[in-house]
Amino acid sequence: MxxxxxxxxxxxxxxxxxxxxxxxxxxxxxxxxxxxxxxxxxxxxxxxxxxxxxxxxxxxxxxxxxxxxxxxxxxxxxxxxxxxxxxxxxxxxxxxxxxxxxxxxxxxxxxxxxxxxxxxxxxxxxxxxxxxxxxxxxxxxxxxxxxxxxxLLIILVLMTLVALIPIYLASQLFVQLIVKPVLQLTSTMEKNIQQSSYEQIPTRKQSNDEIAQMATTYNHLMAQLEDAHDKQQQFVGNASHELKTPLTVIESYTKLLKRRGTQDAKITEEALEAILKETTNMKAMIEQMLALAKTNEMTKINMTTFALQPFIDQIVQSIKTAYHREIHVNIPDVDITTDEAKLKQLLFIFIDNARKYSDDVIKIHASVKNDLHISIQDFGVGIPQEDLPNLFHRFYRVDKDRNRKTGGTGIGLSIAKELADRLNAEVSIDSELGKGTTILLIVPLSGGAQHES
Missing domain, CATH: 3.30.450 (Beta-Lactamase)
Structure with a gap:
């Protein structure tokens, strides 16, 4: 029925x-x-x-x-x-x-x-x-x-029969108000399923009833699905493009070795180094792609209280030891409450980027008021202003040749953006060509993180 x-x-x-x-x-x-x-x-x-x-x-x-x-x-x-x-x-x-x-x-x-x-x-x-x-x-x-x-009985019976007419008409109007949007929604969903589209339904601007809210919610869902689909398509396309280059290099050098064998030691060494380099880059890219996929999952937020100073000192010390870089730190001796693991991963990405694209000293400054403010400043080549809005897009790279030399894949900042969103943190980048880049991270400390599971 x-x-x-x-x-x-x-x-x-x-x-x-x-x-x-x-x-x-x-x-x-x-x-x-x-x-x-x-x-x-x-x-x-x-x-x-x-x-x-x-x-x-x-x-x-x-x-x-x-x-x-x-x-x-x-x-x-x-x-x-x-x-x-x-x-x-x-x-x-x-x-x-x-x-x-x-x-x-x-x-x-x-x-x-x-x-x-x-x-x-x-x-x-x-x-x-x-x-x-x-x-x-x-x-x-x-x-x-x-x-x-x-x-009186006759009058009441007649009144009942007469009253049923406007009641029936009113119920028809009520059905139109309720059922018509549902039928419209069903028709749109069937059309979207058949055509693999994300068409939305028109909404009444002046209405704020449950039907309008249902339509608005459906439209938001379609917008999110369309955005996710576009990002997926872009991700697949970018991943295919990024993996195609190292695979082409590996294939070319493998064919070279197959044609000439290993008689020429110089060519053999060059081929093996190229294959090793591209394999290492592919491994790093795949690991970052998996990390990005994990950040898209509804991972649980684990709020803990810990000391800020030794927390950042540990991250800085690991980078100093691995890359022998000079990093100046100015961190107050305070306790903060947030997700320690996600904040650590977030800071490591930003500091590692500063290390990759600058040869000079790196400065890290932090302060705590209502929120945690952390700035990471390098004195490297800087970033053009027109590239700043696109930095957090997947596989976006300011200079592809420079990124290949530094081992960058264009995914790190996308992972950082996902982590920042999990913590409800704000990220802003200020950069000037030839003078360096400063990243400001503002993390709420009063229950602002997304508690998801």
Whole structure:
């Protein structure tokens, strides 16, 4: 069953139940009100009768008094209270057939249907002129109530049927508001699946309801998928291009060795060195590609508190030992709270880049306020201003020849950007050709990292 059919059926059924329940309540409330009103009027008649009887001095003319207060088409039956014969002292009625029924002592008045006509009866004590105590029962037929109740029932049924028309139209409008965007979303998704596209659905600018939020969320998802697809395509293309060069070199030198053998020691040495170099570069590139893939995973953030000074000293010392470079460090003796492993990898990438592209001293300065500020400054060749916005793109390299000489693959800064995003850190680069480059890293220390698992 389709959603619009379900919505229509449910809305019509629910509305019908509400209308029937409400109108049933109205019907019985009106019935109760009508009987109560008639009972009050009959009680007033009984009170007037009691007053009139008490004013009599003798039994003469008492029938005329009872006749004056006789209910329309009803009856008055007077019995002695202590009489066990069941015979009335006085019976007056305007019908040919005698009417009488037993009263319910727990109720103010008693209702009974006789020949399809509702009757009410109540009793009131009276003192007859001969000082005898009797009970006068007044019985009142209510034929108009039956007619009124029938008319009310017809009106309520008609109102229910008429009300279902606008309710059905309203449910159709409601279905259009709810189902149409869902159908549009489904159609767009099917189209995207069939055409392998990332088409988005139009949204209402002024609306902020759940349907608009669903459309906006879907559009954001499509945008992210399209961006991820584009990055994947770019990554595959760049990786293929980057791996093609070393593989071509290896293939060329292998063919050279195959043609000439190993008789020429100079050519053999040159070929083996080239193959070794390109193999080393390929290994480094593949390792960085795997590292980049890992940073794209939802890795868990492990927040720990540690001393900043020995933490950076350890990183600097490893680079000094490996590359014999001069690095000046100005680090305060404070404790910080962040993900130690990710920050270490991030700093190592930036310091290693400074080491690769400068031969002079490297300066590292840190300060802690609300956030951790770390600047890494080198005095190398610098970077052109037009290249700065593209530095974090995968496989982007300012000078490909220079990068090949330094062993760069163009992936390191992409990994650094992913790590910085995990830590919710900000990275900015300031550089000038011939004067060097300064990288500023701002890491939040108050729970700013993305806690993902």
């Amino acid at each position: 389709k959603l619009n059919t379900k919505v229509n059926l449910f809305s019509m059924l629910l509305t019908s139940v509400i209308l029937i329940g409400s109108f049933t309540g109205i019907y019985y409330l009106y019935k109760e009100f009508a009987f109560s009103t008639e009972a009050e009027q009959l009680q007033a008649r009984a009170n007037e009768l009691t007053t009139a009887i008490s004013a009599l001095e003798s039994m003469d003319g008492i029938d005329s008094i009872f006749g004056a207060y006789l209910p329309t088409d009803g009856a008055i039956i007077v019995r002695e209270i202590d009489d066990n014969t069941g015979k009335p002292l006085i019976r007056l009625q305007k019908t040919s057939e005698q009417i009488d029924f037993k009263l319910d002592p727990a109720q103010h008045y008693t209702e009974k249907t006789i020949h399809d006509v509702p009757h009410i009866a109540l009793a009131t004590p009276i003192i007859l002129p001969n000082d005898e105590i009797a009970e006068a029962k007044l019985i009142q037929p209510l034929p108009t109530i039956t007619d009124n109740m029938n008319r």
